[in-house]
Amino acid sequence: MMKSNEILSLREVSKSFSATERGGEPIQILDSVNLTLQSATSIAITGKSGSGKSTLLQISAGLLSLDKGVVLFDQKNLTDLKDDQLSKIRSKSMGFIFQSSLLLDDFTALENVQIPAMIAGVSEKLAKERALELLEQVGLSNRLTHKSDQLSGGERQRVAIARSLVNRPLVLFADEPTGSLDERNAAVIEDMLLDLVQEKQVALMLITHNNAFASRCSHVYHLHDRHVEVFA
Amino acid sequence: MHTVFLLAKRYAFSSENRHKGTSIRIASGLALCLFAITMVLSFMQALQKNQFEDIRTFESYDLQIALDSNDLQAGYELVDRLETLAEVDHAFLYAEIPTLIQTPEGSTLAGRIRAIDPKGIFEDKVNSYRGTLYTQGTLSSSYLHTKDLNLGSQVNVTILKKGRQATVIPSQKEMTIGSIYYTSMYDFDSSTFLTDLPTLYALNGDVPLFIGIFSSYESEETKQAIKLMEPKLEISTWKEANASLYGAMQLEQSMMTLMLFLMVLVVIIHIRNSSRRLLLAKQREIAMLRSMGLRRNQVQSLFIYQAVLVAVVGCTAGVLLSYLGITVYPSFSDFVYSSMGVHLKLTIKPLELVALVASILIFSSFAAYVGTRRILKADIMEMFAHDEVK
Numbered sequence: 067m068m069k070s071n072e073i074l075s076l077r078e079v080s081k082s083f084s085a086t087e088r089g090g091e092p093i094q095i096l097d098s099v100n101l102t103l104q105s106a107t108s109i110a111i112t113g114k115s116g117s118g119k120s121t122l123l124q125i126s127a128g129l130l131s132l133d134k135g136v137v138l139f140d141q142k143n144l145t146d147l148k149d150d151q152l153s154k155i156r157s158k159s160m161g162f163i164f165q166s167s168l169l170l171d172d173f174t175a176l177e178n179v180q181i182p183a184m185i186a187g188v189s190e191k192l193a194k195e196r197a198l199e200l201l202e203q204v205g206l207s208n209r210l211t212h213k214s215d216q217l218s219g220g221e222r223q224r225v226a227i228a229r230s231l232v233n234r235p236l237v238l239f240a241d242e243p244t245g246s247l248d249e250r251n252a253a254v255i256e257d258m259l260l261d262l263v264q265e266k267q268v269a270l271m272l273i274t275h276n277n278a279f280a281s282r283c284s285h286v287y288h289l290h291d292r293h294v295e296v297f298a
Numbered sequence: 299m300h301t302v303f304l305l306a307k308r309y310a311f312s313s314e315n316r317h318k319g320t321s322i323r324i325a326s327g328l329a330l331c332l333f334a335i336t337m338v339l340s341f342m343q344a345l346q347k348n349q350f351e352d353i354r355t356f357e358s359y360d361l362q363i364a365l366d367s368n369d370l371q372a373g374y375e376l377v378d379r380l381e382t383l384a385e386v387d388h389a390f391l392y393a394e395i396p397t398l399i400q401t402p403e404g405s406t407l408a409g410r411i412r413a414i415d416p417k418g419i420f421e422d423k424v425n426s427y428r429g430t431l432y433t434q435g436t437l438s439s440s441y442l443h444t445k446d447l448n449l450g451s452q453v454n455v456t457i458l459k460k461g462r463q464a465t466v467i468p469s470q471k472e473m474t475i476g477s478i479y480y481t482s483m484y485d486f487d488s489s490t491f492l493t494d495l496p497t498l499y500a501l502n503g504d505v506p507l508f509i510g511i512f513s514s515y516e517s518e519e520t521k522q523a524i525k526l527m528e529p530k531l532e533i534s535t536w537k538e539a540n541a542s543l544y545g546a547m548q549l550e551q552s553m554m555t556l557m558l559f560l561m562v563l564v565v566i567i568h569i570r571n572s573s574r575r576l577l578l579a580k581q582r583e584i585a586m587l588r589s590m591g592l593r594r595n596q597v598q599s600l601f602i603y604q605a606v607l608v609a610v611v612g613c614t615a616g617v618l619l620s621y622l623g624i625t626v627y628p629s630f631s632d633f634v635y636s637s638m639g640v641h642l643k644l645t646i647k648p649l650e651l652v653a654l655v656a657s658i659l660i661f662s663s664f665a666a667y668v669g670t671r672r673i674l675k676a677d678i679m680e681m682f683a684h685d686e687v688k
Contacts, residue, residue, distance in 0.1 A: 129589060129678040149594050157591020168586055168682070172308055172317075182590040184301040229590075 074103040079135035097292035108270035110280035113289035161230030165242040176210040200228035220251035306603030324572040325612035331565040332616025344642040359510030368507040385520040400454035409489035413498035429477030436476025438492035573665035585681035605666035
C-alpha cells in the first residue's frame with residue numbers, strides 16, 4: 067500500500083537493455099530499485115554518467131517500459147494502465163524538463179507552453195492566459211513570439227520550465243535541466259525551478275550531476291552499481 | 299480534437315512549419331501524378347473512341363442480320379418491318395464479295411466489293427471525293443488509290459463464282475471507276491470498293507444478303523427486340539461480327555489499363571515514401587507530444603489530418619492542371635494530328651477523376667496511419683533518439 071502523502075513509489079524496479087541493436091547479452095541498468103517521493107517535496111538523483119539516472123526517471127514517468135517491479139503514481143500502478151489512462155496522467159499530473167530543452171520547433175514560446183494545456187482539455191483562451199502568466203514568471207514576456215531557434219539555451223530551458231508547470235502537475239520530472247547551460251544561466255534556472263516548485267507545491271524528481279544543486283532538494287539519492295543508495 | 303486539428307494544419311502547410319517544403323514537394327508530386335494519369339486516361343479513351351468510331355463508320359451497323367436468301371424484295375420488306383421497332387433507328391441492305399482488282403497500270407489490289415442500299419444514315423457516313431457514289435454499273439474506289447485509280451479508270455475485276463463442276467471458279471469483268479470516296483480510316487477502307495446492290499448481284503447472283511442496323515439502344519437490347527419480332531433471324535452484334543478486331547482492341551485496352559496501373563503504383567509508392575519521410579522528420583516531435591499527454595490515437599489522427607490536407611491540396615492542384623490541360627489541348631491538336639494522324643477530342647470523366655482523388659486521399663490516410671502506428675510502437679524515449687524506429 068502507498069502511504070497517503072506518497073505521490074510516487076518505485077518497488078523492486080529492474081531494467082536491462084540489449085548490448086547491441088542485434089541483441090547480445092543484456093546490460094542490467096537497474097536492479098530491484100526502491101524509491102519514494104512525497105507530495106510537494108523534492109528528491110535529487112545523482113550518479114556517474116551511464117549509471118541509469120535518466121532511465122530511472124523515464125521509468126518513473128511511464129516514458130519507458132520496465133522489466134520487473136511496480137511503479138505507483140498517485141496510487142495507480144503505471145504498468146497496468148492502458149495508453150489512454152497513462153496519457154491522461156502524463157498530461158494532467160506530470161511535467162517534464164529534459165536536458166536539451168526539447169521544444170516544438172515549429173511553434174513559438176507562447177504556443178509551446180499553451181499546447182500541453184490544450185492537450186489536457188483546457189480552452190485555447192484559458193491555456194493562453196496560463197501560458198502568459200508562467201512565461202512572465204520565468205521572465206520571458208518579451209520572447210512570446212520567438213521560436214526555439216531564436217531563443218538562447220537558458221531561455222529555451224525557461225520555456226521548458228513554464229511548459230512543464232502549465233497543467234499544475236503533481237510531479238515534475240527534470241532530467242539534468244542545467245546540464246547544457248553555462249554556470250551563470252544554470253544558477254538562474256536552478257533558483258527559478260526550485261522557487262516555482264515550492265511556490266506551486268509540486269513534487270520534484272531531479273536528475274543532476276551537480277551536487278550543490280542536488281543538495282538543495284529534500285532528499286538526495288545516489289545511483290551506484292544498479293542500486294539506489296540514500297545519500298542525504 | 300480541435301487541438302489536434304490545429305497542430306495538423308500547422309504541420310501541413312503553415313509558413314511557420316520547417317517542413318513546409320516537404321509538404322509542398324509531396325503535394326506537387328501528387329498534383330503531377332494526378333495530372334499525368336488523367337491525361338493518359340483521357341488520351342486513351344479518346345484514341346479508342348476514335349478507333350471505334352472509325353471502324354463503325356465504315357462497318358456502318360450496330361447489328362447485322364444474315365438473311366437466308368438474297369431476294370432483294372423480301373429483304374426490303376424485312377427492312378421496313380424492322381424499322382417499325384423503337385430500338386431500330388435505321389436498317390439497310392448490304393452484301394459483299396472478295397475480289398482482285400487489276401488497275402490500268404497492271405498492279406493488282408486485293409479487297410472486297412461491298413454493295414449498300416445507300417439510304418439514310420449510311421449516306422452521311424461515306425463521303426464522295428469525286429463523282430456520284432453508288433452509280434449503277436460502276437465502282438467507287440477509295441481516295442487512297444487515286445494514284446492508280448481515278449474517275450473513269452477501267453479496271454479488271456476478278457471474283458469467285460459458283461462453278462458447274464468445280465465448287466468455285468474465277469470470273470473476270472471489266473468495270474469503270476464511277477466515283478472516289480473517303481472515310482476517316484484510310485488503311486481500312488482502302489481495301490473496299492463500293493457499289494449498289496443490283497450491280498453486285500449482276501456480278502454474282504449467289505452472294506448472301508445482309509441487313510445492317512443502326513440503334514441508339516444497347517446492341518443486346520435491340521437484338522432481343524428483333525428476336526421477339528422475328529425469332530428465326532440470325533442476328534449478331536457489331537462486336538460479335540468483328541470478334542477478332544474487337545478482341546485486338548480489347549487487348550490494347552487491357553495493356554493500357556496495365557500501364558495505368560503501373561502509374562497508380564508509382565503514385566502509391568510516392569505517397570508511401572513521402573508519408574514516411576514526413577513522419578520521420580517529426581519523430582522527435584511525436585515523442586514530445588506524447589510526453590505532453592497526447593494519446594496514440596490522437597497522434598495518428600494528427601498525422602492523418604496532415605496527410606489528408608497535403609493530399610487535398612495536391613489533388614486540387616492536379617484537378618486544376620488536368621482541366622487546364624484539356625482546355626489548352628486544342629492548341630496542340632494539330633501537332634498530334636501530324637504525328638498520329640488522328641484528331642482527338644479529349645474529355646475528363648468526372649466520376650473517374652473523383653475515384654482517383656478518393657483513392658489518393660484514402661491511400662494517403664492509410665499511409666499516415668500505418669506510418670504513425672509503426673513509430674508509436676516504440677517507447678517515447680526511443681522516439682526521442684530520432685533514429686528510424688524499426
